[in-house]
Amino acid sequence: xxxxxxxxxxxxxxxxxxxxxxxxxxxxxxxxxxxxxxxxxxxxxxxxxxxxxxxxxxxxxxxxxxxxxxxxxxxxxxxxxxxxxxxxxxxxxxxxxxxxxxxxxxxxxxxxxxxxxxxxxxxxxxxxxxxxxxxxxxxxxxxxxxxxxxxxxxxxxxxxxxxxxxxxxxxxxxxxxxxxxxxxxxxxxxxxxxxxxxxxxxxxxxxxxxxxxxxxxxxxxxxxxxxx
Amino acid sequence: xxxxxxxxxxxxxxxxxxxxxxxxxxxxxxxxxxxxxxxxxxxxxxxxxxxxxxxxxxxxxxxxxxxxxxxxxxxxxxxxxxxxxxxxxxxxxxxxxxxxxxxxxxxxxxxxxxxxxxxxxxxxxxxxxxxxxxxxxxxxxxxxxxxxxxxxxxxxxxxxxxxxxxxxxxxxxxxxxxxxxxxxxxxxxxxxxxxxxxxxxxxxxxxxxxxxxxxxxxxxxxxxxxxxxxxxxxxxxxxxxxxxxxxxxxxxxxxxxxxxxxxxxxxxxxxxxxxxxxxxxxxxxxxxxxxxxxxxxxxxxxx
Numbered sequence: 001x002x003x004x005x006x007x008x009x010x011x012x013x014x015x016x017x018x019x020x021x022x023x024x025x026x027x028x029x030x031x032x033x034x035x036x037x038x039x040x041x042x043x044x045x046x047x048x049x050x051x052x053x054x055x056x057x058x059x060x061x062x063x064x065x066x067x068x069x070x071x072x073x074x075x076x077x078x079x080x081x082x083x084x085x086x087x088x089x090x091x092x093x094x095x096x097x098x099x100x101x102x103x104x105x106x107x108x109x110x111x112x113x114x115x116x117x118x119x120x121x122x123x124x125x126x127x128x129x130x131x132x133x134x135x136x137x138x139x140x141x142x143x144x145x146x147x148x149x150x151x152x153x154x155x156x157x158x159x160x161x162x163x164x165x166x167x168x169x170x171x172x173x174x175x176x177x178x179x180x181x182x183x184x185x186x187x188x189x190x191x192x193x194x195x196x197x198x199x200x201x202x203x204x205x206x207x208x209x210x211x212x213x214x215x216x217x218x219x220x221x222x223x224x225x226x227x228x
Numbered sequence: 229x230x231x232x233x234x235x236x237x238x239x240x241x242x243x244x245x246x247x248x249x250x251x252x253x254x255x256x257x258x259x260x261x262x263x264x265x266x267x268x269x270x271x272x273x274x275x276x277x278x279x280x281x282x283x284x285x286x287x288x289x290x291x292x293x294x295x296x297x298x299x300x301x302x303x304x305x306x307x308x309x310x311x312x313x314x315x316x317x318x319x320x321x322x323x324x325x326x327x328x329x330x331x332x333x334x335x336x337x338x339x340x341x342x343x344x345x346x347x348x349x350x351x352x353x354x355x356x357x358x359x360x361x362x363x364x365x366x367x368x369x370x371x372x373x374x375x376x377x378x379x380x381x382x383x384x385x386x387x388x389x390x391x392x393x394x395x396x397x398x399x400x401x402x403x404x405x406x407x408x409x410x411x412x413x414x415x416x417x418x419x420x421x422x423x424x425x426x427x428x429x430x431x432x433x434x435x436x437x438x439x440x441x442x443x444x445x446x447x448x449x450x451x452x453x454x455x456x457x458x459x460x461x462x463x464x465x466x467x468x469x470x471x472x473x474x475x476x477x478x479x480x481x482x483x484x485x486x487x488x489x490x491x492x493x494x495x496x497x498x499x500x501x502x503x504x505x506x507x508x509x510x511x512x513x514x515x516x517x518x519x520x521x522x523x524x525x526x527x528x529x530x531x
Contacts (some may be wrong), residue, residue: 073449080446092438106231107447155445 001159001190002026002049007058009044009214017056018044020214026192028158031185033201034194035225036211042194045211046161049192050082051075063158080108083152083160083189087167089144091136097123097147098132104151122154126180142173146180153184160184162193166200174200198225235455239431240462246427247463253423254467254513255474257416262475262509264409269505270497271402283372284364285389286315286379290333292357299386307360311384318382319364324375327365333358359386417516424463425520428456432528439528449529456525457518464517468510475506 002025009019019041026032034042047053048060051067060067062078070078091100098119105115123132126146136144145165152160162181166174178200185191195201201208201224208223209216240247288311289301297303319328336358344350364379366372372390379388432439442452479502488496 076443076446076448078446079444084444090437090441090444092441103441104445107442107445107451109448109451151445 001028001030001063002192003059003061004045004048005059005061007048007055007060009041009048009053010056017214019048019211021058022211022214022216024209024216024219026190028190029185029188031182031191031204031206032193033204033206033208033223033225034192034211035196035201035208039213040211041214042211043163044214046163046192046194049159049161050084051078076108080155081158083149083155083157085145085148085152085160085162085165087164089136089141089148089168091144091147091151093136096133096135097128097139097150100136100147101150101154104154108155110155118154122150125153125183126150127176140173141169142176145169145173145177149177149180149184153189157189159190159192162191164195165193166195166197171199178204201225232451232454232458236458236462239455239459242434243427243431243459246423246430247459250420250423250427250460250463250517251467251470253416253420254464254516255470257413257420258468258471258509258513259474260409260413260416261512262471262505263478264406264413265505265508266475266479266497266502267402267406267409269501271399271406273495273497274402275399276495283366283369283391284375284379286362286364286382286385287359287387287389288312288315288361289384289386290356290359293386297386299388300381300383301386307384307386311382312360315362315379315382315384318378319362319375322375322378324367324371325364326367329363329365331361331363333360336361417512420467421516421520424460424517425524427463428460428521429524431459432456432525436528443529452529453522453525456521460517460521461514464513467517468513471509471513472506475509476502 004022004024007019007022008017010017034045036042044053048055049062051070054068063081067078092103095103101119101122102115105118120132123129126149128143128146128150131139131143136147139147160181165181166177169177174197181191181193205222208218208220210218288307289297289299289305291304291306293301295303301307316328319325333355337355340353340358341350364375366375372392376388376390379385439452479497483496
């Protein structure tokens with residue numbers, strides 16, 4: 001599904017690479033935790049998959065496609081196959097829950113009939129049935145993150161990228177979010193989640209990729225947060 | 229599509245005062261731009277007409293001029309045939325001269341009658357008071373001074389009239405108008421372009437959250453760009469339309485209804501030339517709204 005082939009990424013302003021010689025293969029349907037301290041290269045890793053960045057050396061392949069070679073006009077098509085969730089939810093404040101989720105389908109030109117069907121379905125999946133007319137500020141943090149996940153998932157993407165999705169949530173709420181991500185993963189969606197939350201990683205026992213100063217220092221199946 | 233139109237509309241409403249400012253700036257600058265073009269055309273027309281016609285006239289002596297006839301005339305005497313022949317020969321052998329016409333008193337009188345028919349001036353002159361003249365067409369209308377000097381020195385020439393002394397100040401004035409209009413319109417057009425760029429930049433900035441999400445979920449660049457493009461196009465098209473309307477009205481009121489009727493001897497700019505200018509103004513207006521928008525939104529479309 002996703003292949004990093006000897007990937008090095010330099011930022012223009014810096015001498016030290018944000019990622020250096022990273023080799024990793026993530027298969028379809030995997031659940032992967034990306035751990036490491038701030039500045040270890042987690043965000044760079046995710047942004048390379050989204051094709052917000054291109055590699056300095058090496059290749060990133062998603063679904064067999066070399067991202068450096070896709071035409072800039074085709075990048076939106078690429079992003080439609082990837083759902084993204086952030087720590088800060090990134091919902092539109094003036095729009096209701098329904099509208100926020102529908103927005104993701106509207107802007108890629110999906111027909112209204114499909115939107116009418118998919119939005120309630122997805123809200124049910126994330127456990128927000130009956131809250132479609134609420135505004136984001138009327139919801140708790142956990143609920144807001146569920147809306148963001150619904151928006152990322154409504155288009156049935158092959159990959160879900162979550163950058164610290166529980167970073168702003170209390171432990172109990174985080175567990176709920178993780179259950180939801182796990183459920184989404186079980187439908188066949190590849191999930192890549194960057195996190196600092198050791199409890200979650202240790203509980204879930206999924207594959208762990210650890211980055212340190214741009215180097216991939218650990219790739220462990222059923223791993224834990226801290227190196228043993 | 230519905231989303232695009234709704235976004236365009238809300239964008240226009242949100243920036244109503246800026247949009248109006250843009251439209252007015254576009255209107256004024258494009259009108260000036262059009263006026264500059266019209267003036268250029270008109271000056272060329274007038275120049276062509278005058279420069280095509282006789283550039284230098286040498287009026288010969290007549291008895292009627294009396295005691296002090298002026299020029300190289302002898303008092304109370306017509307130019308002699310020998311003098312006439314000498315002038316003709318001198319002109320024909322001058323390389324600067326393209327063509328020489330000889331206009332008799334009778335021709336001149338007839339022309340005079342034609343020009344002033346139905347006016348009281350008609351009866352103030354008789355044929356005997358008219359002068360014979362040589363009308364000289366030059367190879368290059370700008371090289372007139374040598375021929376004028378030569379003619380002034382020839383015996384039997386009462387006066388040499390060269391239209392340059394009359395027309396040059398006029399053309400200088402018209403040129404000044406033309407360049408002033410062009411310069412001012414250039415400045416205003418730059419201002420209008422910057423204003424549109426800024427308006428769209430502000431609109432994009434105020435919607436950066438939405439734009440970020442749109443890019444994240446894979447909305448196409450066209451989809452993201454279209455509301456902004458339409459918003460500036462509305463301003464551009466309205467500005468161009470007002471400018472074209474103003475220019476057309478000006479052409480109708482000042483040229484068709486006024487100048488053409490009072491100054492019939494000149495050729496005035498016609499509607500087909502005006503049409504080309506109106507189209508040019510509209511084209512510049514649209515370009516001026518689209519290009520700054522593309523530049524201003526580039527940052528938000530970069531993937």
